[in-house]
Each structure stands twice: as C-alpha cells, then as structure tokens.
Amino acid sequence: MKYLIFVTALLFLCFSSINIKAQNIQVDPLLMQDLEVFKINEPLQLWLNFLKSKDDKKGAHYWNSKEVKKYSDTTYFQLKDLDYFEDGKIIKTLNQGTTVLSITKKDTLYKITSMLRFKVDDSVSTTPFIFHVYASIEKESGLLKLYNPFPINQKLMTQEKSFENIRYVFPKYHEFNKSLAKEQARKIAFVEKEFNLKLNYPTFIFTNNRSELYRLLGYDFNFQDIGDEKPFGHAFVQYNYVYACGNGEYFPHELIHLLINPNWPKAHTWFIEGVATYFGESRGKSLDWHLKNFKKYYLAHPMEDYSDLLSKRNIDDISGYQYVIGGLFVKLAYEKGGAESVKRLMTFGDSDTEFYLALETVLGIKKEGINQFFREYFNK
C-alpha cells in the first residue's frame, strides 16, 4: 500500500508540470496520476490548449478542419448550450471552471469528459454540465484534433432510414414506426401545399427520452434534464436538420420551422411559433389541447392583465405563450383568409410594435383591446 501511495505521489509530481495554470481550468488529480500509464497525455494537452485559447478563432486551431470549415471558425464547437451566460462567449464560459475528469480510448478515438463548474458565490458552486468531446488523428494533417460529440455519437449510437423524403436518425435498438412517420409526412405535405414550399430532404434525429438526447448531443449530465419527461425538439434551419425527443417519429413542429423560417426571416417569433404549433403541434400536444390548457388557467386567474402580452413566457411546464397565443392568432388568420392571411402576419417585422401592427392590420385586434379580446374568446 505504501508503495502505491509513493508511486502515485511521484507520478503526480512528474505530470503536474503540464501547464494547467489558466485560471479555473483543472485536471482531476486522479486523472493526472494515470496520464503516462494510459498514454493519454497528448489528448489532454490538446483539450487544455483549446480551453486556454483566448477566443474562438484561436481555439479553432485545435479542431478538425472539416468542422471548422463547415461551421466557421467561431461556431465550430457545437455544444452551444455551454453558453451558460448567453453572452456568446463560449470559450470564456468554459474558462469559468472546467475540470477534465476522464479520458478513455476506443480504437482510434479518445473520449474526453469534463465538468463545467463555477462559483455562484464564495460558498456555493454549481455544475450545470458534464460533457464530452472527442480527439482523433485527422487524416488530412496527420495531427491529433478535437471533434464535436454529436456527429460521432450518431455514428456510435444510431441507425438511419429514409422515409417520404425525410432522413430519420434514431437509436439502434428502436424499431421504426411507419405509421407515425406517415402521419408526419401527411402534416408536412399539407403545409408544403398551403404555403407552396418544399422541404429539401431534411434530417430528423429523434430519441425516446430526454437523457438519451442529451447523451447523443454530448452531455453526460445536463441540468435541464429535470422533472417530468415532456417531448421537446429544436430546428437547425441553417443546417437543414432537427432533433426531437419523447415523441418518436412524429414531431412536425420542428420540420415546419425548416419550411417557414428561411422564407420569413424577419417575422415575429410569436407568429413563427404560432404557425409551427397550429400546423404541427407543440411538445407533442395539438394547439386545441394547449388552448384548453390556457383556458383553464385564464378562468382560474380572472384578475390577470394581458395588455403587456409579449412579456408573458410560460403558462406551465408544457404551454408557452408564444406557442399557444401565437398559435391562436395564426388559427384566426387562417380561418379568416387561409394561408395568405397567415403569410401577411409574417410579413411584418420582429419588433413589438410590428407585432401589434400585424395583429391590428390582419385580425383587427388592437394592443389596448387584448384583455377584451381574451374575455370574449375564452369566456364563451
């Protein structure tokens, strides 16, 4: 036993010469002991060099050139949610307190797992994420480079299938449900016809639950993985793909974003989300379901003031105002003048003023008349 401790202490002394002086970037001492034994010094140094780089552009040097080229030298690191403070300074965020926990190797692939942790005050610190990236030899340069976890995890954990002009990517163990995919294709075909648009063979990635999606994205722990499982999704319009979890092959909401967003880039979010919800549901529930949910809330809170509508966020943990009330406005526009009226809503700009101008022009609802409109609509 004594011998072991001695060896450990010696190893620690030897390898603490690795430069980890950058503030708040640490390597777990247990990992430091084993660097030489397991030959993981090189990937560790690569990751530390990246973490210590002052800005995204300098950091790009440590990443594989394919991803840097695809995503640009400021947005190549795809775990954007690490932007915890929402200030866009991703590397700076990692500098707040990243501890490298482990490096494993399988075939030619190093998996580097780290914990983001930072102080809230002197006595409290928080750990919003434990996440991983990969390192591997880049063919073109012959050098060890960093890789985003999402594409590699897709290769390791998922299978794919083309169905009705959509490329589905889903867990290896999952049996593809054709009837759900057919229902989705039917909804999309309807929106395509109504708005005279066409999807361009998008990728639809789905998992069966939230933890599985986070793992696929590169999170071993994510603070948002909390509470009841509710379906959710996200659209990446620029890259023509969406991901969703908890609703299987069926999540038309996000695919509708791929159709609508690029054609009305300046439209107000409430109308964009309204269109996606009216034609493609939200979080696995139809607009009618959400409207009933809101009506219950509305009747239970008779004194609530809606005149500053756009400042409202969530009704509860499944219904958000921009989806439900945005959806209601889209529904009214569609019932009034079909897709042309909905398009008109989206031709106004994204400011608050433009939102109310669109409401008044297309639906005749004035900003100062919102409370009365709600009274009439939800009291009947």
Ligand SMILES: [Zn+2]
């Ligand atoms: Zn949406």
